[in-house]
Amino acid sequence: MKRNVMRAAWLVTALFLAAPVFALDIEKLKTGGPYVPTPxxxxxxxxxxxxxxxxxxxxxxxxxxxxxxxxxxxxxxxxxxxxxxxxxxxxxxxxxxxxxxxxxxxxxxxxxxxxxxxxxxxxxxxxxxxxxxxxxxxxxxxxxxxxxxxxxxxxxxxxxxxxxxxxxxxxxxxxxxxxxxxxxxxxxVPAKVAGSWQIKIAGGETYELALKQRFQAITEATARAGIRPLRPQAVSLRGDEFSFLLPDGRIVARFNGRVSGESMEGTVELPDGKAPVKWTATRIAGAAVVTE
Ligand SMILES: C[S@@+](CC[C@H](N)C(=O)[O-])C[C@H]1O[C@@H](n2cnc3c(N)ncnc32)[C@H](O)[C@@H]1O
Structure with a gap:
């Protein structure tokens, strides 16, 4: 009986001593700051x-x-x-x-x-x-x-x-x-599109597109059709939505699509009034996104 009372007293003391230590530990872990509610x-x-x-x-x-x-x-x-x-x-x-x-x-x-x-x-x-x-x-x-x-x-x-x-x-x-x-x-949050992509337009041309990315910004975009260099314009990435213009000779094609991991797909509009056609792309070489 006496031993049980001693044990209970010890437990109460230990809990009493531990409580402020626990509270202090929580304060130390609040590396994101104290509780301040957003109005x-x-x-x-x-x-x-x-x-x-x-x-x-x-x-x-x-x-x-x-x-x-x-x-x-x-x-x-x-x-x-x-x-x-x-x-x-x-x-x-x-x-x-x-x-x-x-x-x-x-x-x-x-x-x-x-x-x-x-x-x-x-x-x-x-x-x-x-x-x-x-x-x-x-x-x-x-x-x-x-x-x-x-x-x-x-x-x-x-x-x-x-x-x-x-x-x-x-x-x-x-x-x-x-x-x-x-x-x-x-x-x-942007998709990660840095690297080289092979683009195929349904029933038509194949292009290679190379992209550099820093956070959500495309900092450089180059393309080629075979050995012919092309200069993509108005390259835009918003979340997984990716679009750009590709001038090729006197034609400017407008690509709109979505990124899903190592592939992209969407539609390409040509200025001749024809119905948009499908395009797909596969990443053929990865590159790191700059995040500093
Ligand atoms: C400025 S308050 C914001 C509260 C709430 N989000 C609002 O806007 O009203 C910051 C909160 O982050 C919690 N906190 C600080 N560091 C933390 C961490 N490392 N892990 C989890 N929560 C943390 C704090 O306990 C506090 O409640």
């Missing part, structure tokens, strides 16, 4: 900028009280997941999901953002400190599917230029950050 008015603009809809799966890295994912689910019927290192915030977020009757579509998980599985995301939300944004950049670039919209509150991804930026006044941010303004950034 609701800013959340609404973030979801609007990302054009969130009911087919979306929204992931918030460093989800705090869950406001971004909860709003996406309640206002736009989206599904999603929040990741936060703080177990109390995760508990609170899951309780909110239960309260709003949306726990079948959203969940919150205690995890380090660097370990998060981003495979399901169609939209990714961020409000993390600048150094963490830079540290996360290659994970986002390499693990998010082409076409995923990334939206961030106030902090950008350095050399990976945003595809869209908006700024607006938010009086309540004065008390939180000292600046009564919010800036929102949006990126569309």
């Amino acid at each position: 609701q008015i800013v959340v609404d603009q973030m979801l609007k900028l990302a054009a969130v809809g009911e087919k979306d799966y929204v992931i918030d890295l460093g989800s705090g009280d869950g406001v971004i994912v909860l709003t996406a689910a309640r206002q736009y019927k989206a599904a999603g997941m929040g990741i936060d290192i703080d177990p109390e915030l995760v508990r609170q977020s899951n309780a909110s999901a239960q309260k709003y009757g949306i726990a079948d579509r959203v969940r919150f998980v205690q995890q380090d953002v660097f370990k998060a599985d981003l495979g399901q995301a169609t939209v990714l939300a961020l409000y993390l400190l600048p150094a963490m944004m830079i540290d996360l950049r290659s994970k986002l670039f390499n693990e998010l599917k082409p076409g995923v919209r990334v939206v961030s509150h106030d902090y950008h991804l350095g050399q990976w230029m945003p595809d869209d930026t908006i700024g607006f006044d938010v009086a309540e941010k004065e008390a939180i950050t000292g600046v009564p303004r919010a800036t929102l950034y949006k990126w569309i």
